[in-house]
Amino acid sequence: MITCILYACTLIPIVLQWDINTIANATLLVEIGLGILMMISLAKIPVRYPDAWGKRLISKRCPTGIYYFFVGLAFLVQFTIVANSIASIRPYIVIVSVAVIVIGYFYSGYRMKTHEISVPTLDDSEITEDET
Numbered sequence: 692m693i694t695c696i697l698y699a700c701t702l703i704p705i706v707l708q709w710d711i712n713t714i715a716n717a718t719l720l721v722e723i724g725l726g727i728l729m730m731i732s733l734a735k736i737p738v739r740y741p742d743a744w745g746k747r748l749i750s751k752r753c754p755t756g757i758y759y760f761f762v763g764l765a766f767l768v769q770f771t772i773v774a775n776s777i778a779s780i781r782p783y784i785v786i787v788s789v790a791v792i793v794i795g796y797f798y799s800g801y802r803m804k805t806h807e808i809s810v811p812t813l814d815d816s817e818i819t820e821d822e823t
Contacts, residue, residue, distance in 0.1 A: 717784050720776040723769045724792060730766040734759065 704714045737744045737755050750758070777785050802808045 713780050713784070716776040716780045717788060720773060720780070720785065720788050721792070723772045723776070724788070726769045727766060727773065730762055730769060734762045734766075 704717075709717075737758070744755075799808075
């Protein structure tokens with residue numbers, strides 16, 4: 692099934708006779724748009740998991756303010772790439788891409804609420820002194 696979906700997604704630009712720049716910008720729009728959502732999630736880590744943030748092994752000496760600075764910088768870079776992609780492609784491609792992401796977001800939220808899928812969570816009780 693997934694192979695058929697990937698095949699259809701590959702054929703759509705060819706059938707619509709898009710040039711390579713349109714295909715690349717549409718791909719960047721989706722990929723970097725999802726990257727922006729990841730940057731927002733990364734910015735929430737110190738607030739949502741303060742104990743785990745305090746016990747982190749990687750970059751423990753990095754102050755939280757510097758962490759926020761680099762996450763913000765990454766967000767700005769990715770936002771600039773998305774803005775460039777939006778300016779370079781046709782409006783209907785932007786509308787369809789954003790609509791698919793929004794529909795997918797709400798559909799995944801619905802699936803999580805109906806317990807059709809489970810998302811693992813990080814509990815502070817799972818972090819032991821042996822792991823730190």
